[in-house]
Amino acid sequence: MTPRARHLPSEERRAEAVEAVIKLAASANPEEITTSAIAARMKLTQGALFRHFPTKDAIWLGVMEWVSDRLLARIDRLAGAESDPLAALEAMFLGHVDFIAEHPGVPRMMAGQLQNAGETPAKRMARALVENYGNRLRRILAAARAEGVLPPGLDIDAAAALFLGMIQGLVMQNLIHGDSARMRTDALRVWVIYRAGLLAAVHTQEGGA
Amino acid sequence: MTPRARHLPSEERRAEAVEAVIKLAASANPEEITTSAIAARMKLTQGALFRHFPTKDAIWLGVMEWVSDRLLARIDRLAGAESDPLAALEAMFLGHVDFIAEHPGVPRMMAGQLQNAGETPAKRMARALVENYGNRLRRILAAARAEGVLPPGLDIDAAAALFLGMIQGLVMQNLIHGDSARMRTDALRVWVIYRAGLLAAVHTQEGGA
């Protein structure tokens, strides 16, 4: 009568655990995701988790790797499909927003990792993701400026920071309204202003105080 | 020989506790701020804290009230001192950035409260702060549009969302670089782009699908 649960190889269980964390983070504070909760969602006992991960932070590291791989792959694919750098930037932006809409827990997890006190591997991975993302942004922005699509005096670093902030703002709105569907239309509306800012930016460089 | 610590009235202790939390949050994950840590910073025993607060969330509520009062008062003062609505907006923005630079733990605490699962009083207060802040933003933006300082078709809600995102982005940059002094110069650079976006925004409203 007992269902006699199958034993799965460790690698599959690790993937399951990562997926479980992503799903759990969609509706719970990441700090409150316990090993028991992860195990329960995998239909395992809590102790069994530690057959596949040496420590809880190793699970978080796996999660951050998952996020990094998927997000960077997606934005690279979307940006690569556009020839116009501004269109590439917009595709990156909307792709990122979609990614967050599909996995609402991701920004929460990222923030949670980044503000952890110690220097855990998972935190390093999160920081690396932000840096890689920023590098891609700056590369495209610089290309657009070089092509003359964006004004020559455009402050690339500030533009990249604002790009990331735009996403952060949408996440916060989403956190308050809880309406995930609304995020995409909001994204388009915010993009209009951001785009105009890039194109019209007056360059402090030359007109300083 | 014993220093014979003075007994302070409850009200002062409550203020001390709030201050202790703000200070602690500057260098620690808010979730890790235990009642023991708060008490230690006040040079009290952990149990004594509960003479002044019925529960830990009451402490958080006090902290969120502190933040709400101080932040709103500051931006109201700064915005009120300007006659030009765009200058008022910039003053609000820089004032907010300064506030965060003075109290680096504040955004972390806000985010932490907002993503808490339950419906605690402290969470309600945090949400109310964001709403009040947004209302002020939209009011000034609408006034600027009415005065003709900003284009008539400007998307007020999107502009307000981007304003908040701009701050979130700076916070995230600060979280990664850890350089609090740099935040203000970054803020000015980002503001240039945002301002240009407001002034130049093409209005989707009329050109819609």
Add this chain to the structure above:
DNA sequence: GGTAAAAGCAAGCGATCAATTACTATTTTG
């Protein structure tokens, strides 16, 4: 100046969590 209220300490309770242990069940493999 004596007394009650307020504020403090020290200790500990119950709950929770990550990680371990001892043992059993299932796969893999020579």
Add this chain to the structure above:
DNA sequence: CAAAATAGTAATTGATCGCTTGCTTTTACC
């Protein structure tokens, strides 16, 4: 097919946390 390796369970450990309790010290007040 037997034996080793792998994956699982159930129970437990040690640490930590929010909060309470019993008792002492300080402050406020008539």
